[in-house]
Amino acid sequence: xxxxxxxxxxxxxxxxxxxxxxxxxxxxxxxxxxxxxxxxxxxxxxxxxxxxxxxxxxxxxxxxxxxxxxxxxxxxxxxxxxxxxxxxxxxxxxxxxxxxxxxxxxxxxxxxxxxxxxxxxxxxx
Numbered sequence: 001x002x003x004x005x006x007x008x009x010x011x012x013x014x015x016x017x018x019x020x021x022x023x024x025x026x027x028x029x030x031x032x033x034x035x036x037x038x039x040x041x042x043x044x045x046x047x048x049x050x051x052x053x054x055x056x057x058x059x060x061x062x063x064x065x066x067x068x069x070x071x072x073x074x075x076x077x078x079x080x081x082x083x084x085x086x087x088x089x090x091x092x093x094x095x096x097x098x099x100x101x102x103x104x105x106x107x108x109x110x111x112x113x114x115x116x117x118x119x120x121x122x123x124x125x
Contacts, residue, residue, distance in 0.1 A: 001027045002119055005046040007037035007063065008081075009055050013104070017050065017081075020108050021115070034058030038066055041073045047119055048099075053082040053089065064096065077118050081106065 004026045008014040011032075018028045029044050031037035034057040041049060049067065053060030060080065067073045077099035084090070090101050099118045102111060 001025065002048070003027045003029065003044060003046040004115070005029045005031060005037065005040055005044060005049045007031045007034070007040075007049060007055065007060075008052045009033060010052075013052075017111075020112065024112050024115075026115075032056075034060075034063040034066075037063055038070070038073075041067060041076065042070065045072065046076060047122065048115060049076055049078045050081050050115075051078050051098075053080060053084055053093075061093070061096075064093070064098065068097065077122050079114060079118060081111070 004021055006014050006017050006028060009032050014030045018030060021028050029040055029046060031040045034055045051060050051064060055063060064078055079100040080093050080098050081102050081104060083104045085103060093101055100114050102114060
C-alpha cells in the first residue's frame, strides 16, 4: 500500500483528504505543521507528500526546501495543495521541483488522478 503524508494545519481539510485518499487505497499520515511534517517524512518515508503552503512553524516553501535538502526525503515527490491563487508562487514552486500544484478548493477526482499520476511516474524511475 502506498503511503502519503499530508502536511496540513487545518484539521477539517486534513480529515477530508485522509478520507478521500484512504478510500482510494492509500495509507495516510497527517502532520499539522512544518516541524512535524519533516519529522514524519523522515520516519515514515512516504511515497508522496501533499503539502499546504500556509503552515505554522516554517511555511510550506521552507518545508519543501528542507525536504529536498535532507538526503532521506530528497527524492519523495511533493504535491502542493494550497489556497494561494498567486501565479508567481505557483511558478516558483514548479520551478523548485514540486511534482504537482493544485489550488483549493479542488475536485476530489482531480486530486486522486494527480496523486495516481505522480506515483505512477515515480514508479518508473
